[in-house]
Amino acid sequence: MTLTLEEEEVIEILEEGRMKDIEECSQSLIGKFLTCKPFNKKVAQNTLRRAWGLTEELQIVEVGSNLFQFKFKSEFELERVFKGGPWTFDNQALMLRRWEPRMTATNVMFETIAMWIQIWDAPFDMKSPIVAAEIGKRLGEVVEVEKRRSQDT
Template sequence: MEVGSNLFQFKFKSEFELDRVVRGGPWSFDNQVLMLRRWQPRMTAANVKFDSMALWIQIWGAPFDMVSPKVATKIDKRMGDVVEVEKRTGQDTQHLFMRVKVALPTSKPLRRGAFLGSSDGQNTWVHFKYERLPMFCHFCEIMGHDLKNCAQHYASRKNGVEEACQYGEWLKATGGQS
């Protein structure tokens, strides 16, 4: 049911269905992000905010001895609110990357990676891949629009500056879990 401009209310038959839809996102329709929020007391069409989106982030390149939920949480706390951390057993063969679900601010650029410091003072660059990443701009790295609809890219080209895009489809995880 539509309750405002581009604002819809969904009703579910059970808490299980609601949880499956909320946790299973992000969802998209017609290449546009469908952002979902659980209803909260006192929420109205005028005060509901969609300022973050939860995405699973794969963290690649960490030294094997630093692949742990604790390290993954520490890295991703710098990006947004940690929603969930995938916990793997010591026997798991999938120690190539760590997975963390983070509520990322939609107004900030996605990060390509971060430095991971160790107890011996050495820094290691780890790179991020985003699962089920919706449309995003390869120029400014903001979710919700593409390069041809980017005001920053337009302004840059209008001023005669042709900057290369620092981001690309390589930020999207392939073959990962969702």
Template sequence: MVEDVINGLENMRLMTEEEEVITILDEGRKEEIEGCALSLIGKFLTCKPFNKRAAHNTLRRAWGLEKDIQIVEVGSNLFQFKFSREFDLDRVLRGGPWSFDNQVLLLRRWHKGMTATNVKFESVTLWVQIWGAPFDMSSPKVASEIGRRLGEVVDVEKRRSLESQNLFMRVKVALPLSKPLRRGGFIGGSDG
């Protein structure tokens, strides 16, 4: 019996012809590359089923792109958003976070060689609110420093005016998906 398993495994080896790499020049896939160049790959951060048609329609309306975007399902809960203009793609990518039915949409830019099995989502970009900071620490520089401790800082909300005090500060951070969300923390100056 063990011998049959070993013989079966030996028969599973690739033949020399199967190991050969078939090289396809960019010229042979130029049209597909151009069709993907203005694409984002997205995935909803959920395991539960959801209404894909409603999600697509909601995103189209939220992005103001009812007709100027093509949404293709390329894997299980994996979508390719094809834009007609670079401006719209950048606006959507920078304008998030986006969500549907309380599930965040993870987005990343398409690149050559990306497949449904090798696309990786390693972070989620969210606005983090910082409440209760001392008045002398309510500044974009402090918000940025706090954001750096959480992940990669993407943007910092500027203070509306020097005369008005904000109730909280906001920093947009790419938070690593591999770490749990921090619920809070303490900040202190050099004097405590």
């Protein structure tokens, strides 16, 4: 069944009655696990709550196929989790992005994901943050380079 142009009606919804819902959404992240294989969603949710240190303060709502809304009680906790990644469960990366107005399960887009990169067996003269940053730039945006730890012998 399809409506004709004459039958279509625009229904205006005012924000004033929805302020609590808008505030809840503004303190939320939308997340998707980078996997096609099935996984135990309850275990994933409980694992993330513990990893983030938010066993009671975090509401997790499944909003689509493998798509979750993480509702935080504070902006501080949201930022801590968002910037503290990358996060994984069962070796599957969790892509996160901030909620935006008009976002739906069908139009949410994940364009980037932060990843930790390790370089093994590099020559001794190339084990430096400068070399690591140069290699990282070839892969994408470099967020941070871990400083080399001195090893006592």
